[in-house]
Amino acid sequence: EEVFDQTKAVKAALASVETKLGEEGKSTSAKKELKNLNYYLATLEKLIGDSTNLSGQKTLFGKLRETRELAEVFDSRETEVNELLANWKSNENKETQNKIDTLFKKVIAVNRISQASAAFSPKGGGSSLEKQLKNRLLGLRALITANRLLLAMGANTPFANTWLEEGSMVFKSLVTNPSKIISQKVTLKYYLPAEVKKENIIETDEGLTVSFDSEKSQYYVEGEFNLRPGETQTVAVKVADIWVISDDEVNGLRKQAEELSRPLEKTSYFAQGVTLKSDIDVSLDKILVLQEGKVTPEEKIRAYREAQIELNAAKAKMDKLKELVTQAGSAGNFLGFVGGSQTMAVWGLIIILLAGFVFLAIYMRIIMNNNHYQNSKTHEEENKTGEKEAGKSSSPLRIKAGQVIKMAAVFLVFGALTAVVSGIIVRKITLSSLPAEKQVFAQSDLSVETENQQTPEVEDLSVEEPKDEEKKEEWIKISVPSGGVINVRESPDLSSRILTQLTSSQEAEKLEITNEWVKVSLPDEDDPQEPLVGWVSDSFVSSE
Incomplete structure (x- = not known):
């Protein structure tokens, strides 16, 4: 700032000298303006300094050296963070905690963000020690990134930085006003991953709103914060961890492929069935490998998207396997199995x-x-x-x-x-x-x-229970697992629309039973006069 102000003074003095010389020629006033210009130039030269200036000297070259050295320190600290994350599985909790404590002190020593402790405020809630340590590391990396932004944007420009933490999946943002003189408004906006639906959003901090972008078919988070000089805040959006394909789902598909391939034995379709089943097993194995050993939330989301491609390929081959079973059962092939x-x-x-x-x-x-x-x-x-x-x-x-x-x-x-x-x-x-x-x-x-309750059904083979007009009301209890939710769906199908999510156990009236599904009537919070009717899995239902 001093260099900038001094440059403006030199420019003004130079314009004044030109004016005096043009109007009066070699006059006393022109000579005085030349002396002022010389003084401003000498001051500017001192402020600029030269390449021999060291970090900490109040010159432009000294500031540049300090910034370069800070950037190198931040690079070094970020490397240490990444090494700890890369070797996460091999570290014992006690040893990891000591390393993180040491690294935390190193980062805070070079930190330039005011109220930096806001970056480490817990947002996950009830997390294990392992997740707390990992989130602390992720917060350190985010603080290093924020310091880099401060070096690049200057001490008067407000900014925001967003990163991911675990428990379930937390989108955390640090908004700061680095100016020590004036209050400023900070605008925050970022898009949530494309897989996130409205029902997946668990919690949103005050000051943030979640909206839907119809052009991108994606939800985004935005907010505006008026910050005092040197003020820093941390806000977050908590989302359910939907970026995982469970082992139960993979094993279920593997078992389904095995059962479908059995009727193809001793038929002309057996070789094709073996090939399809082998391809399905390869895709399912790849899903498990892709998701194994992923430490950071970003890695997990990336692995999930790659695994989803393999899952879709496995399901497509499963459909072809079903077609083979249909053909083998409905057609007598004279070139195939010659028997019976x-x-x-x-x-x-x-x-x-x-x-x-x-x-x-x-x-x-x-x-x-x-x-x-x-x-x-x-x-x-x-x-x-x-x-x-x-x-x-x-x-x-x-x-x-x-x-x-x-x-x-x-x-x-x-x-x-x-x-x-x-x-x-x-x-x-x-x-x-x-x-x-x-x-x-x-x-x-x-x-x-x-x-696996999350695997889409291939076809609905359920048989409805005969209705009895004189049947009395029967009440059941829907038990919600601790820390989980139960989806109430529009129809007895895992791919149907979710009407609501139950976060606590409650009683409901049983209306109908379909294979592994129960139709229930629940009180609707939005309209108490009209009950909410939907389907829940019978694995969470017990008789009163």
């Missing part, structure tokens, strides 16, 4: 083909005999004795031909009957296999839902 009823159908075709060849051979034989008979008839006048002999021989030939034709007809009729009977048997067996195929789908889908 299909063997009969194949033998029927073989008999028809053989009968056709036999008939063709007999027919050619008859034509040759007839030609021989016609040739012998032309010599009738020359040799009457030969004519009689030919006539005698023709009669047996015709008799034999008639017998052979009858035999061929019998073969054809037998082959046709065999084909018809085998076709009927194949049709009956095929139709009887369809319920078994549906049962395979039902078992595989229900096993996935039982193991």
